[in-house]
Amino acid sequence: MLVKSQVKYIQSLSQKKLREEEGVFVAEGPKIINELLAASNIDIRQLYATEYWLGAHQALHASLDPAIVTIVDSKELERISFLTTPNEVLGIFNKPAFNSPVKAKDCISVLLDTIQDPGNLGTILRCADWFGITQVICSEECSDLFSAKVVQSSMGSISRVQVLYTEPDAFLKKNNDVPVYAALLDGTNLYDHPKIKEGIIIVGNESKGIRPSLIGKGTHKLTIPRKGNAESLNAAVATGIILSHLT
Amino acid sequence: MLVKSQVKYIQSLSQKKLREEEGVFVAEGPKIINELLAASNIDIRQLYATEYWLGAHQALHASLDPAIVTIVDSKELERISFLTTPNEVLGIFNKPAFNSPVKAKDCISVLLDTIQDPGNLGTILRCADWFGITQVICSEECSDLFSAKVVQSSMGSISRVQVLYTEPDAFLKKNNDVPVYAALLDGTNLYDHPKIKEGIIIVGNESKGIRPSLIGKGTHKLTIPRKGNAESLNAAVATGIILSHLT
Numbered sequence: 501m502l503v504k505s506q507v508k509y510i511q512s513l514s515q516k517k518l519r520e521e522e523g524v525f526v527a528e529g530p531k532i533i534n535e536l537l538a539a540s541n542i543d544i545r546q547l548y549a550t551e552y553w554l555g556a557h558q559a560l561h562a563s564l565d566p567a568i569v570t571i572v573d574s575k576e577l578e579r580i581s582f583l584t585t586p587n588e589v590l591g592i593f594n595k596p597a598f599n600s601p602v603k604a605k606d607c608i609s610v611l612l613d614t615i616q617d618p619g620n621l622g623t624i625l626r627c628a629d630w631f632g633i634t635q636v637i638c639s640e641e642c643s644d645l646f647s648a649k650v651v652q653s654s655m656g657s658i659s660r661v662q663v664l665y666t667e668p669d670a671f672l673k674k675n676n677d678v679p680v681y682a683a684l685l686d687g688t689n690l691y692d693h694p695k696i697k698e699g700i701i702i703v704g705n706e707s708k709g710i711r712p713s714l715i716g717k718g719t720h721k722l723t724i725p726r727k728g729n730a731e732s733l734n735a736a737v738a739t740g741i742i743l744s745h746l747t
Numbered sequence: 748m749l750v751k752s753q754v755k756y757i758q759s760l761s762q763k764k765l766r767e768e769e770g771v772f773v774a775e776g777p778k779i780i781n782e783l784l785a786a787s788n789i790d791i792r793q794l795y796a797t798e799y800w801l802g803a804h805q806a807l808h809a810s811l812d813p814a815i816v817t818i819v820d821s822k823e824l825e826r827i828s829f830l831t832t833p834n835e836v837l838g839i840f841n842k843p844a845f846n847s848p849v850k851a852k853d854c855i856s857v858l859l860d861t862i863q864d865p866g867n868l869g870t871i872l873r874c875a876d877w878f879g880i881t882q883v884i885c886s887e888e889c890s891d892l893f894s895a896k897v898v899q900s901s902m903g904s905i906s907r908v909q910v911l912y913t914e915p916d917a918f919l920k921k922n923n924d925v926p927v928y929a930a931l932l933d934g935t936n937l938y939d940h941p942k943i944k945e946g947i948i949i950v951g952n953e954s955k956g957i958r959p960s961l962i963g964k965g966t967h968k969l970t971i972p973r974k975g976n977a978e979s980l981n982a983a984v985a986t987g988i989i990l991s992h993l994t
Contacts, residue, residue, distance in 0.1 A: 531954075535978075619866060623981045632974035657977050707778075727879035727994060730904050731782075734870045737987035740980065744988045747974060 502548070502576040510548075510580040513592070516644045523595050525646035525658075529587035534560070535656030536593055542659050546592040548572045548580060553588040582648035595646065602635045602664040604675035606698055608747060609633065611668055613714055614641040614705040615735055621645070622653025623736035624703070629657035631743040636661055637700070639668045668702075672717045675700065679719045682710055683742055685732065687721030696746050703739050749795070749823040757795075757827040757839070763891045770842050772893035772905075776834035781807070782903030783840055789906050793839040795819045795827060800835040829895035842893065849882045849911040851922035853945055855994060856880065858915055860961055861888040861952040862982055868892070869900025870983035871950070876904035878990040883908055884947070886915045915949075919964045922947065926966045929957055930989055932979065934968030943993050950986050 512518045513526050524545055527536055530553060536542050537560060548570045554561045561569070577586040602609070610628055615621050621643045628636055643650055645663050654661075664671075672680060679699040702718065704710030715721070724733060724741050733741070759765045760773050771792055774783055777800060783789050784807060795817045801808050808816070824833040849856070857875055862868050868890045875883055890897055892910050901908075911918075919927060926946040949965065951957030962968070971980060971988050980988070 531978075623984060626977050626981060627984050629975045629977035630971075630973055630980050632976075634975075653981070655977065655979070660976050724877075724991065726877055728876045728881075729879075729907050730873050730876035730902065732902070733877050733987065734873060734900075734983065736981065737870060737874050737984050740984035741987050741991045744971065744991070 502570060502572050502579070506570065507579050510590070510592070514582065514648065516647065519644075519646050524592050525595060525651055526582065526590060526592055526648055527651050528581060528583055528590045528648075529652070530589060532652065532656050533589045533591050536591065536659055539596070539656075539659035541598065542596045543594040544568060544591055545594060546570070547589065548577065548591070549589040550574065550577060583652070596659050598662040602637065602662055604671075604678040604700055607635065608696060608698065609635040609637060609700050610739065610743075611637040611639075611671070611700050611702045611714075612642050613639050613668055613702060613710050614708070615703070616641070616643055617706055617735075618643040618647050618649035619653045620706065620734070620736045622650040622655070624739050625650075625654040625661045625663070626657045627736060627740045627743060629661050631747045633743065633747070634661055636663045637668065637671055638663055638665045640665055669713050669717070672700065672714065680717055681720045681722055681742075681746070682715050682718030683738055684710065684715065684721050684723055687723040690722045690724050690742060690745050693720070693722060693746065699746075701739075701742060701746065703735055703742075706735050749817060749819050749826065753817065754826050757837070760839070761829065761895065763894065766893050771839050772842060772898055773829065773837060773839055773895055774898050775828060775830055775837045775895075776899070777836060779899065779903050780836045780838050783838065783906055786843070786903075786906035788845065789843045790841040791815060791838055792841060793817070794836065795824065795838070796836040797821065797824060830899070843906050845909040849884065849909055851918075851925045851947055854882065855943060855945065856882040856884060856947050857986065857990075858884040858886075858918065858947050858949045858961075859889050860886050860915055860949060860957050861955070862950070863888070863890055864953055864982075865890040865894050865896035866900045867953065867981070867983045869897040869902070871986050872897075872901040872908045872910070873904045874983060874987045874990060876908050878994045880990065880994070881908055883910050884915065884918055885910055885912045887912055916960050916964070919947065919961065927964055928967045928969055928989075928993070929962050929965030930985055931957065931962065931968050931970055934970040937969045937971050937989060937992055940967070940969060940993065946993075948986075948989060948993065950982055950989075953982050
């Protein structure tokens with residue numbers, strides 16, 4: 501059974517400040533919860549699950565410390581869920597731990613300049629994960645990685661893709677021996693570019709694109725050729741197309 | 748000034764049934780509103796705009812019938828807006844009119860099987876529009892084209908991409924002389940496939956994929972090769988990558 505202080509605590513985690521103080525984030529639904537419970541670099545702090553979910557995951561349930569599991573009914577789940585349609589199980593997890601710092605040499609990374617839509621950020625992480633990219637650098641203006649919407653749309657990739665929030669100009673200055681690919685509307689044709697093994701791919705804000713100082717640091721300016729009439733592509737779709745072609 | 752009956756009417760348009768009875772939809776924000784006002788196949792019924800927007804669009808304002816324009820302040824805009832952050836202007840438009848019926852021969856179309864997330868549907872339309880695809884076929888289970896979220900995420904492409912809701916098995920049966928490309932997790936490598944000039948590209952539901960009866964009708968089964976660990980790609984990102992490669 502759920503007690504009032506638990507409801508209050510979970511609701512408080514909608515605030516970035518409290519998530520940071522606690523070092524935790526919330527995830528929901530069987531698919532993501534199962535992935536996160538299986539991840540070696542993320543620890544579970546509290547699990548709130550329906551009888552139905554627990555019945556369907558008996559081995560998993562048995563492997564968990566009983567003190568961190570609370571059985572909830574669907575009404576109780578509604579009270580703590582951040583989803584429009586609550587989905588069987590909610591977990592509070594410690595933020596993922598990664599062994600080595602983010603680097604730029606000898607790998608491909610994605611640098612996001614002010615991606616503000618949380619759904620886009622999560623989808624970009626999932627997409628990076630699909631193409632084997634293990635690092636994403638976010639400008640400080642990007643949406644918070646551990647907000648409910650980012651976690652949900654990343655579909656578990658949050659445990660595999662390391663994200664560094666930093667000042668992007670300084671990051672590029674420090675890594676000025678690595679090629680920098682800027683995704684723009686007026687660059688050269690993406691499809692004329694060969695595959696790469698090393699480089700930082702910059703993707704810009706949903707409406708303003710990449711800030712001028714970062715465009716200036718691009719060693720290659722790439723464009724996805726337009727054949728129709730839309731003014732632009734969604735940032736996550738554009739990232740997917742670029743990664744699909746360059747990796 | 749806004750009157751109570753207007754607020755009630757606009758709010759009622761959050762319901763699909765009422766939008767259908769009226770033959771209208773709501774769009775918001777300067778970018779989309781400007782695109783829709785410029786579209787030759789969509790008529791404006793009512794416009795609710797702040798002084799600021801009207802001042803910045805004097806020629807456009809002068810071209811509109813004064814009877815359909817209501818000046819609102821930011822508090823009033825909040826009362827009628829479907830957005831978390833209301834954005835200067837809201838319009839009620841007649842649904843777009845298209846000259847010719849949807850066809851499958853001699854063109855590329857996208858068939859969506861049960862795309863339920865409205866953000867995904869809108870993003871797919873925008874993406875189709877970018878790649879010059881002018882037709883999208885939706886199974887009846889897809890999200891409603893004229894819901895606020897689909898309209899907003901399509902970013903104006905709703906005026907250029909013709910959408911037909913129909914029973915997809917029957918549609919494919921009727922058009923059985925056209926190649927059918929099914930996007931699957933276990934097909935052949937997308938990158939080994941040449942560009943196409945004609946065909947129906949099927950994209951499936953966010954969690955269940957394409958229904959078996961439609962997979963059976965696929966003449967080509969295509970997969971975006973996975974290099975990392977994500978279980979799947981977002982449906983809109985996958986559509987973007989496939990269109991980018993095949994068109």
